[in-house]
Amino acid sequence: MESIGVLMMCPMSSYLENELQKRFNLLRFWTCPEKSVFLETHRNSIRAVVGNASAGADAQLISDLPKLEIVSSFSVGLDKIDLGKCKEKGIRVTNTPDVLTEDVADLAIGLILALLRRLCECDRYVRSGKWKTGDFQLTTKFSGKSVGIIGLGRIGTAIAKRAEAFSCPINYYSRTEKRDVGYKYYPTVVELAQNSDILVVACPLTDETRHIVNRQVMDALGAKGVLINIGRGPHVDEQELVKALTQGRLGGAALDVFEQEPHVPEELFGLDNVVLLPHVGSGTVETRNAMADLVVGNLEAHFSGKSLLTPVV
Amino acid sequence: MDFASSSLFNVNFAYEDELDFSCLISPSTFISFQEPNPSNPIIHCAGTENDGRQRIRETTMTDEITKENVEPKNKRAKHREIERQRRQEVTSLFQNLRNILPFHYIKGKRSSSDHVQEAVNYIKDLQKKIKEVSEKRDRIKRSITHPSSTGECPIRSSASSYCSCVGDTHIDVKRVLIKRVKRLLLNNSRLRLEEVSMAESSAPPLILVHRPPSLDYLDERLSRHFQILNTHASSPDPLPVFLSRHASSIRAFVNIGRLPIDAELLSHLPSLQLLVCTSVGTDHVDLAECKRLGIAVTNAGDAFSEDVADCAVGLLINVLRRIPAADRFVRSGNWAKSRDFQLGTKVSGKRVGIVGLGSIGSLIAKRLEPFRCIISYNSRSHKPSIPYRYYPDILSLAANNDVLVLCCALTDQTRQIVNREVMESLGKGGVIINVGRGGLIDEKEMVKCLVEGVIGGAGLDVFGNEPEVPEELFGLDNVVLSPHAAVATPGSLDNVTEVALANLKAFFSNQPLISPVRLD
Numbered sequence: 001m002e003s004i005g006v007l008m009m010c011p012m013s014s015y016l017e018n019e020l021q022k023r024f025n026l027l028r029f030w031t032c033p034e035k036s037v038f039l040e041t042h043r044n045s046i047r048a049v050v051g052n053a054s055a056g057a058d059a060q061l062i063s064d065l066p067k068l069e070i071v072s073s074f075s076v077g078l079d080k081i082d083l084g085k086c087k088e089k090g091i092r093v094t095n096t097p098d099v100l101t102e103d104v105a106d107l108a109i110g111l112i113l114a115l116l117r118r119l120c121e122c123d124r125y126v127r128s129g130k131w132k133t134g135d136f137q138l139t140t141k142f143s144g145k146s147v148g149i150i151g152l153g154r155i156g157t158a159i160a161k162r163a164e165a166f167s168c169p170i171n172y173y174s175r176t177e178k179r180d181v182g183y184k185y186y187p188t189v190v191e192l193a194q195n196s197d198i199l200v201v202a203c204p205l206t207d208e209t210r211h212i213v214n215r216q217v218m219d220a221l222g223a224k225g226v227l228i229n230i231g232r233g234p235h236v237d238e239q240e241l242v243k244a245l246t247q248g249r250l251g252g253a254a255l256d257v258f259e260q261e262p263h264v265p266e267e268l269f270g271l272d273n274v275v276l277l278p279h280v281g282s283g284t285v286e287t288r289n290a291m292a293d294l295v296v297g298n299l300e301a302h303f304s305g306k307s308l309l310t311p312v313v
Numbered sequence: 314m315d316f317a318s319s320s321l322f323n324v325n326f327a328y329e330d331e332l333d334f335s336c337l338i339s340p341s342t343f344i345s346f347q348e349p350n351p352s353n354p355i356i357h358c359a360g361t362e363n364d365g366r367q368r369i370r371e372t373t374m375t376d377e378i379t380k381e382n383v384e385p386k387n388k389r390a391k392h393r394e395i396e397r398q399r400r401q402e403v404t405s406l407f408q409n410l411r412n413i414l415p416f417h418y419i420k421g422k423r424s425s426s427d428h429v430q431e432a433v434n435y436i437k438d439l440q441k442k443i444k445e446v447s448e449k450r451d452r453i454k455r456s457i458t459h460p461s462s463t464g465e466c467p468i469r470s471s472a473s474s475y476c477s478c479v480g481d482t483h484i485d486v487k488r489v490l491i492k493r494v495k496r497l498l499l500n501n502s503r504l505r506l507e508e509v510s511m512a513e514s515s516a517p518p519l520i521l522v523h524r525p526p527s528l529d530y531l532d533e534r535l536s537r538h539f540q541i542l543n544t545h546a547s548s549p550d551p552l553p554v555f556l557s558r559h560a561s562s563i564r565a566f567v568n569i570g571r572l573p574i575d576a577e578l579l580s581h582l583p584s585l586q587l588l589v590c591t592s593v594g595t596d597h598v599d600l601a602e603c604k605r606l607g608i609a610v611t612n613a614g615d616a617f618s619e620d621v622a623d624c625a626v627g628l629l630i631n632v633l634r635r636i637p638a639a640d641r642f643v644r645s646g647n648w649a650k651s652r653d654f655q656l657g658t659k660v661s662g663k664r665v666g667i668v669g670l671g672s673i674g675s676l677i678a679k680r681l682e683p684f685r686c687i688i689s690y691n692s693r694s695h696k697p698s699i700p701y702r703y704y705p706d707i708l709s710l711a712a713n714n715d716v717l718v719l720c721c722a723l724t725d726q727t728r729q730i731v732n733r734e735v736m737e738s739l740g741k742g743g744v745i746i747n748v749g750r751g752g753l754i755d756e757k758e759m760v761k762c763l764v765e766g767v768i769g770g771a772g773l774d775v776f777g778n779e780p781e782v783p784e785e786l787f788g789l790d791n792v793v794l795s796p797h798a799a800v801a802t803p804g805s806l807d808n809v810t811e812v813a814l815a816n817l818k819a820f821f822s823n824q825p826l827i828s829p830v831r832l833d
Contacts, residue, residue, distance in 0.1 A: 011653075102661035106684060107634055110660070113627030114636050117802075119793060123637040126794035127787045131780040135527045136796045141804035142627075143619040161683040166623065262648040269644045276643040277636065278654045284634070286659040 001303055005045035007065075009055035012074050016292035020050065023296065029055075039064045048072060048299055053232075053279065054261060056080025062089065072298045074291055075282075076100060076155075077232060078312060079205045086313050093313035094298040096291040098154065100282035105158035107281050108200055108230045111254035112147075112163075114275045115226055116140040116198075121272050143167050148196025150189060150212060151203025151231070152178055159200055171196050174203070189213070193220035198228060205232035215240040218250050226252040230281050233259040242267045245274065256281050516540060518821050521560050521582075523552075524569035530806045531569060531591070534814060556581035565589065565820055567813060574598040579606060587820045591809050593617055593673070593800075594750055595830050596723040604832035611816040614828030615672045616808035617800040622676035624799035625718055625748045628772030629665075629681075631793045632744050633658040633716075638790040655790075658742070658769070661685050666714035668707060668730065669721025669749065670696060677718055689714060692721065707731070711739040716746060723750035733758040736768050744770045748799045751777035760785045763792060774799045 006024040008017065020026045027046065032038040039061075046065050049057045053075040059082045062068060070092040071081055078095055086093050114120055118139045125136055147163045148171040149156045160170045160183060170183040173192040177185040186192040189212055193199050199221050203209050213227065213236040221227060227250065229236050238259045244250035245268070252273035258264050261279055268274050282291065297309050410428050411419060418431040519540040524531070526545055535541055542563065544555055556578070560566075565587040568574060574588060576599055588603060588610045595612055603610050631637060634657040642654050662685045667674045670690040678688045678701060689702040691710040696703070704710035707730055711717055717739055721727050731745065731754040739745070745768060747754060756777040762768045763786065770791035776782050779797055786792050800809075815827040 102685070103659055106630060106660040107636075110627065110630030110634050110636055113623060114631055114640075117624055117627050117798075119627055119631050119795060120637045120640045122795040122798055123793050126782055126796050131782070131796040135525075136798050136801065138801050138803055138806070139798060141620055141802040142623045144804075165680045165683045167619075262651060264643055264648065275636065275640050277639045278643050278648040280634070280639055280654060280657060283654070283656050284659040285656045288656060 001300070003045075004047050004303060005042055006048045006050060006299065007042070007046045009049065009051045009057075012050075012052045013288045013292050015289050016050075016074065016295060019292055019296045020299075023300065024048070043067070048302075050074060050295055050299075051080060053077055053080065057086070058082050059085045062086065062091065070094070070299065070302045072295045072302075074295050077204060079232060083313055091313070092302060092308060092311060094295075094308055094310050095312050096294045097310055099290040099294060100287050101154045101158050103284050103287045104155045104202075104230050104281040105162055107256060107277075108155075108159045108202070108228055109162045109166075111228050111230065111256065111275055111277070112198055112200075112226075113142055115228070115252050115254040115273070116142045116145070118272070120275055145197040146171060146195065147198045147200060148172065148186070148192040149183075149200045149202055150174075150192065150235075151201070151209075152181065152183070153203065155230070156200075156202040157181075159202055168198075189217050190220045193217045193225065196221070197224065198226050200228040201231040201235045203231055203235070205234055210234050211237045213237065213241075215244070218244040221250060223248055224251045226250075226254070228254045230256045233257040233261060238265060245271060518565070519563065520817060521556075521563040521566040522569065523566070523572050528569050531567070531810050531813060534810045535567070535817075538814065539817065553578065553581050565817055567591070567817070568598075571597050574603075576602045579603070579608070587611070587816070587826075589813050589816050590830075591813055593621075594722055596750060596752070598830075600830065600832050609820070609826060610830040610832065611812075611826050611828045612830050613800075613809045614812045616812045617805045618672040618676050620802050620805045621673045621720065621748050621799045622680055624774060624795070625673070625677045625720060625746055625772075626680045628746050628748070628774065628793055628795065629716060629718070629744070630660050632746070632770045632772040632791065633660050633663070635790065637793050641790075662687075663715045664689070664713065665716045665718060666690065666704070666710040667701075668692070668710065668717065668719045668753075669727075670699065670701070671720070671722075673720045673748070674718070675699075677720060693726075707735055708738055711735045711743070714739070715742060716744045719745070719747045719749040719753045721749055721753065723752045728752050729755045731755065731759070733762065733767075736762045739768055741766055742769045744768065744772070746772045748774045751775045751779060756783060763789055 001023055002025060004024050005027055006020055007027045007029055008020065009029050011017075011028075011030060017026065017028075025045065027038075027042060029035070029038070043065055044067055047067050047069045049061070049065070049068060049071045051057055051071060051073050056073060056078065057068075057071045058080070062082060062085045068089075068091055071086060072094045073081060074096060076095055076097050078093065081093060083093060085091075116139065118137075122136060122139075125131060143166045145166075146169045147160070149159055150173050152160065152172040152174045156172065156174075160172070160181075163170060171186055171192055172178075172181075172183050173186050173189050177187075184195075186195065199213070199217070201213060203212070209231075211234065213229075215237065218227070218240060227236070227241070233255075235257075236255075236259075241250070241253060242265045245253060254275040254277075255268075256277040257279055264276055268276060282288065294310060298311075300306075301308050407428055410432050414428070414431060414435055418435050419428060517539050519542055520535070521542045521544065522531070522535065523544040532541070532543075542559060544552060550558065560582055562584045563582055564584055566582060566585055567589040569591045571592065574597060579585065579599070579602055585606070585608050588598065588608055590598060590610065590612050593613045593616075595610060598610060600610060635655065639654055639657075642648060642652075648654065664687045665678075665681055667677060667688065667690040670678070670692045674690065674692075678690075681688060689704055689710060690699075691704045691707050695705070704713065711731075717731070717735075719731065721730075729752065733755065736743075736745070736759065745754070745759070751773075754777070759768075759771065760783045763771060772793045772795075773786075774795040775797055782794060786794060812828055818824075819826050
């Protein structure tokens with residue numbers, strides 16, 4: 001397999017790089033200065049692309065690589081991969097489902113607690129020495145607050161289970177009502193927001209879910225409500241979010257994802273009622289290694305003619 | 314020692330003309346003190362140079378000899394016995410006098426006769442003071458209410474406990490006015506507040522409240538049911554002075570915050586029977602002294618448990634997933650510069666050892682179960698009904714876990730329970746979460762262990778010497794620091810207000826307390 005060209009789109013895990021290098025002819029796309037020259041040189045040797053949530057395989061790349069057989073993504077979401085084009089050309093696509101479900105759900109609960117109990121602000125307060133001269137303000141209780149989840153898939157369900165242990169009533173919105181879950185279903189996101197203290201975005205990004213959290217939803221959530229986004233940046237109308245937060249129409253927001261990563265609206269930097277993370281939903285050593293193993297496992301299975309571990313297309 | 318601080322002379326104005334000091338002397342010896350009068354034999358003997366006891370004895374003997382002339386001789390022995398008892402009682406009376414007289418009355422006085430003389434002087438002084446004070450009180454009362462005020466106004470409402478009527482005009486004297494009267498009286502006469510309170514009919518019980526200026530959340534609820542003597546609002550005096558001046562008959566004391574309650578402070582509250590603490594931990598209270606004095610102590614019970622458990626889990630996730638460090642990373646613009654952020658550690662599936670599986674510890678365990686965390690614990694005793702693994706010592710608990718959560722009470726047994734050895738056995742990936750008390754950890758060693766990488770991180774809501782925090786921690790990304798805020802949500806404050814109120818109500822109606830602290 002050492003002759004097989006594997007194009008890695010951006011740095012994502014040094015462990016993954018090592019594992020790929022051991023097995024394949026690893027080409028690091030981010031290290032070459034002239035992308036078009038690079039693609040021209042390697043167009044006949046590249047048979048696999050490894051992408052992630054920020055860099056995948058768009059239509060242009062797919063048409064530039066005539067020998068491409070498989071796109072193995074180091075992510076759950078596949079919004080950076082042109083799935084239609086892949087299907088059309090018979091290119092296989094894999095992702096890394098399940099392994100990061102727990103991490104994302106853990107982070108969602110961590111963000112809720114960080115936001116309501118103002119843990120980041122507490123930490124800044126102590127580090128700045130202000131505690132010596134005054135009392136910290138009261139924070140907001142989490143236990144018992146109603147949690148509304150957009151998208152009750154694997155991650156949404158894992159969040160619901162965790163929030164249940166905090167005695168939180170769970171509401172959800174999804175395309176279809178799910179029987180046997182025991183949570184309250186709302187047929188629109190606005191109704192879900194109206195009836196929840198905490199709104200968590202946990203659905204995949206599609207054309208239908210782009211800006212699913214718009215101004216109307218933010219206003220329905222209200223000045224005491226908080227928004228948690230561990231999905232994708234474009235789920236939320238970011239400009240409206242900044243306005244709602246700065247005008248006090250929304251209680252707070254904890255965001256792991258943004259519309260133009262790694263760019264974050266600077267208006268948010270001065271706010272105490274936001275928590276801002278650099279897209280680390282699956283950012284743990286354990287999970288990144290498990291994801292890397294899946295990426296490598298899918299490529300090995302494909303090139304040795306076995307069935308894929310986690311196929312999407 | 315001034316008049317107001319003597320708790321023994323608890324004088325009710327209604328009886329100010331007949332001072333009854335019977336409580337001061339042993340029950341068998343009832344002596345009614347009277348105005349000095351040359352014809353009074355006691356005063357006469359007290360005025361002589363000789364030993365008062367001797368003179369009293371002689372006076373009594375004279376009476377008996379007179380009787381003896383008409384009584385049979387075999388009664389002499391009986392009389393001698395009676396006389397012996399009387400002498401004993403008189404001795405004990407003088408002893409009592411010495412104890413109760415303020416020092417400047419007995420200073421330099423040796424003989425019992427001097428003591429009796431000084432006692433008389435003291436009583437005269439007291440009566441004079443009482444007369445002055447009551448005149449002053451009446452003057453002030455007259456200046457704000459009509460003298461005909463007897464509370465018989467038909468439209469007097471329950472909301473206004475005082476009413477003054479001028480002719481047919483109803484004047485509603487609000488409680489605010491009464492408060493002003495009280496303050497005037499207090500300022501002018503150094504009277505104890507509870508004495509003034511007696512003037513109010515059917516007044517709610519008086520309780521003492523001490524709190525930091527900012528913690529006013531209980532005031533409103535408490536004042537609906539009790540009269541509050543607030544140490545913070547009422548007086549610029551140092552606390553011991555304030556207490557001995559105004560709080561000597563206080564039976565219930567609500568201590569909001571962390572004011573240390575030691576033997577010295579308790580000595581200023583001789584009537585205290587109930588100490589209501591608004592914290593879960595009572596390490597700031599000398600429980601042994603409370604037990605000795607028969608003072609019941611209550612704490613916050615379960616009022617804070619959910620919030621503290623939430624905070625513990627929040628700190629745990631925030632340390633492992635490096636959330637505050639990540640937030641700093643984004644806000645500083647480092648992400649936009651495409652710098653890498655160091656990966657965090659997975660929470661789900663971690664082994665979590667809980668030190669102290671009480672109400673808070675159990676709620677932490679319950680919250681961590683859906684995270685697939687493997688829970689084990691160490692506490693004073695093994696709880697067989699609980700499915701979690703029990704480790705009899707903290708060292709083996711630390712050795713078998715990734716995270717150690719401290720949520721036990723700080724006692725002599727748990728002080729610095731987490732020492733260097735425990736941290737070494739927790740290991741370099743290990744994390745400590747402390748929502749108990751700072752004193753549970755050897756803080757100096759913990760700082761070293763964090764800096765040297767002996768342990769992996771820490772989430773700390775409490776510190777050894779709050780609000781001081783070791784500055785070495787400020788530069789570390791693997792710690793999350795919180796200003797003892799685990800309980801500080803409006804929900805918790807509502808809860809603790811309910812618990813404090815319920816304990817006070819139970820106390821004043823002789824019902825069992827809601828959240829008593831074990832005094833052993």
